[in-house]
Structure formats: C-alpha cells, structure tokens
Amino acid sequence: MLSNESRIQVAALDVDHEAQAQALAHELRLAFDPSPDLESTATDFYLLVGDEGLALQETGRKRPGAIMADFVTGAVAHRRQFGGGKGQMIAKACGIKGSLRPRIADVTAGLGRDAFVLASLGCQVQMVERSAIVHALLADGLMRAHQHPEVAEIVSRMALFSGDARHWLRSLPDRDRPQVIHLDPMFPHSDKSAQVKKEMLAFRSVVGADEDAAELLAVALEVAQCRVVVKRPRKAPDIAGPVPSYRLEGKSGRYDIYALRRLEAD
CATH class of the missing domain: 3.40.1630 (S-adenosyl-L-methionine-dependent methyltransferases)
Structure with a gap:
C-alpha cells in the first residue's frame, strides 16, 4: 500500500x-x-x-543509506547477543517468563526486528505485513537469514504473511488463534525536528500512517486468546478503544498491555 x-x-x-x-x-x-x-x-x-x-x-545527493531487512549483522545481531534476553521490555510485555513461550502474531511486522527478538527467545511468531514494498524487503531478509547457521534456527520460527492484518486475523480458525497479538502501528506525528530513524521517515513516505489502528486493535482484542500488546512512543496517546490493563514504560517507548486471560503453555 x-x-x-x-x-x-x-x-x-x-x-x-x-x-x-x-x-x-x-x-x-x-x-x-x-x-x-x-x-x-x-x-x-x-x-x-x-x-x-x-x-x-x-534518492537525492544527500540521500541516507539504503534500508534492508537484516537479521544477521548490525543492530539486530548486537541485540540478539547483548539485548538482555527475557529481561527485555518486549519479552515482559508479551508474557515470556520461565519456560513459557507464547504463540505470537506480530500484525504490523515492518522489517521484522521485534518478531526476530521474540523468535530468538524461543517463540513461534507469525508476521503480517500489508505493504507490498515492506513485505518484499522482509521476505528477502528472511531468505538470506536462512542461509546463515547462526540465525537459521531463529528465523525458522518466523512465518510471514502478506495482507491486511484485520482480514488475516478474522480468517483464523479458533484452534489457530494466537495467544498474544503484538501491534506497533505507525504513529502519525509530524515533528520534523525529532530525531527519527531513517527507516521510520522512509516508511512514512512509502507506506503512510496507520490510520486504522483503532480498528486493528478492536479486531486483535476479539481474536487474541490471552493478551494484546501495543508498542507506542512513550508520550503518545492511547489508541482509541478500551483502556489498557497496565503499561510498561521505558525511556522513549512503552507497551500498553490488554490482558484477556492468564497466559499458560499450550
């Protein structure tokens, strides 16, 4: 799109x-x-x-570097090795603890970095991406990662789907409903003075903001078995809808957790 x-x-x-x-x-x-x-x-x-x-x-004479989905080198590799494991905020938000590894659907997959972190911790992760451009980048990154022994096992736990996450979620039979649904909608602010990563700037131009975040949240709350986890900038307003059950806050971001029922191993 x-x-x-x-x-x-x-x-x-x-x-x-x-x-x-x-x-x-x-x-x-x-x-x-x-x-x-x-x-x-x-x-x-x-x-x-x-x-x-x-x-x-x-494009342009002062163009930034190219954007790729990379699960082998750079920031993703550093986070895999030194990111804090189960102590990371995303792991806590998604309910990873002890031997519990919930089945997770990341329905705003982007370049797959959050999904990769969750898969590296042992979770089976389904990724849904509706932008054909971003989906192509992600599919290419996964294909290359499968060829590297150090991450091949991790990406084997990541399944990629293309399309509108609302429709995808509604199409799931009851037995395949994820325990946890993770959302990271594109936040539609326009503060050009903010230090925004080049990926975010590019995605805002290529994909646009996720204006239907409230509807996606509503569908996720209908489909998730145990909880919905929404990643937000720390000072961003809540997505329209129910009030989160609780939040986890960091220096620049937060997770809004909508608890539906107790997480247990399948």
Whole structure:
C-alpha cells in the first residue's frame, strides 16, 4: 500500500540482477528503470536488487543509506547477543517468563526486528505485513537469514504473511488463534525536528500512517486468546478503544498491555 505522495521504481545494481528486478517490478506493479540515477529526484525511492539483497534507497545527493531487512549483522545481531534476553521490555510485555513461550502474531511486522527478538527467545511468531514494498524487503531478509547457521534456527520460527492484518486475523480458525497479538502501528506525528530513524521517515513516505489502528486493535482484542500488546512512543496517546490493563514504560517507548486471560503453555 503505497502513499500517494511517493514515487518508487525498481532497478538492478548490475546486469546479473536485471531479470530478478524486472520480475519484482511486475509483481509489485511498479516501473522498472534500466538506468537508475540515485542522485536524481525524478523518483523518490528505488527498490534495488543486487548481490547483498533487496534494498529501499531514497534518492537525492544527500540521500541516507539504503534500508534492508537484516537479521544477521548490525543492530539486530548486537541485540540478539547483548539485548538482555527475557529481561527485555518486549519479552515482559508479551508474557515470556520461565519456560513459557507464547504463540505470537506480530500484525504490523515492518522489517521484522521485534518478531526476530521474540523468535530468538524461543517463540513461534507469525508476521503480517500489508505493504507490498515492506513485505518484499522482509521476505528477502528472511531468505538470506536462512542461509546463515547462526540465525537459521531463529528465523525458522518466523512465518510471514502478506495482507491486511484485520482480514488475516478474522480468517483464523479458533484452534489457530494466537495467544498474544503484538501491534506497533505507525504513529502519525509530524515533528520534523525529532530525531527519527531513517527507516521510520522512509516508511512514512512509502507506506503512510496507520490510520486504522483503532480498528486493528478492536479486531486483535476479539481474536487474541490471552493478551494484546501495543508498542507506542512513550508520550503518545492511547489508541482509541478500551483502556489498557497496565503499561510498561521505558525511556522513549512503552507497551500498553490488554490482558484477556492468564497466559499458560499450550
């Protein structure tokens, strides 16, 4: 689901990847550019296909670095090794403790970082992403991660689905309803002076804000077996609907927890 204000094309970084890029452009119903000019602002973003994988690249002379779904290196690797394990706020919010590893649906998957943390702690995680662009980045990241022994077992616990999470949740039979549903809706503030990560800025341009967060929360509360967990900026207002049962707050973010019934091992 592209924002109307964004222009995006698909391109290959070399001739060896042109066929793959053309196929992706056809799948996503985007234009293929055989001669991409990353400094030009004739288009806002490129989806670039190359040896290192699929990347979303903003254009312009002062463009930021490319965005990829990466489960092997960088910040994700550091968090996996030194992030605090079950002591992390997301683990506490989702009810991970002792030997309890709930089945979790992350219905605003993004680049899969939260889902990866939960999977690294032993949870089976279903991810739902409705943006075709973000889904393509995430699918590519998972495919590459499966080839690395140090994370292959973790990503094997991550299943990816494409589509509107509201419809996906409603389609689940009772036996497949997740114990925990995790939401991290795009927060629609416009404070341009804030220090916002490049991924967030790009996603706001490409995807737009999640204006239907209240409806998604309502559906999640109908479907979740035990709890719904909503990730929010610390000072953001609650999503419209029921008052959270309790909250966990950190320095910049918080988790609103809607407790439905006691979490127990299946």
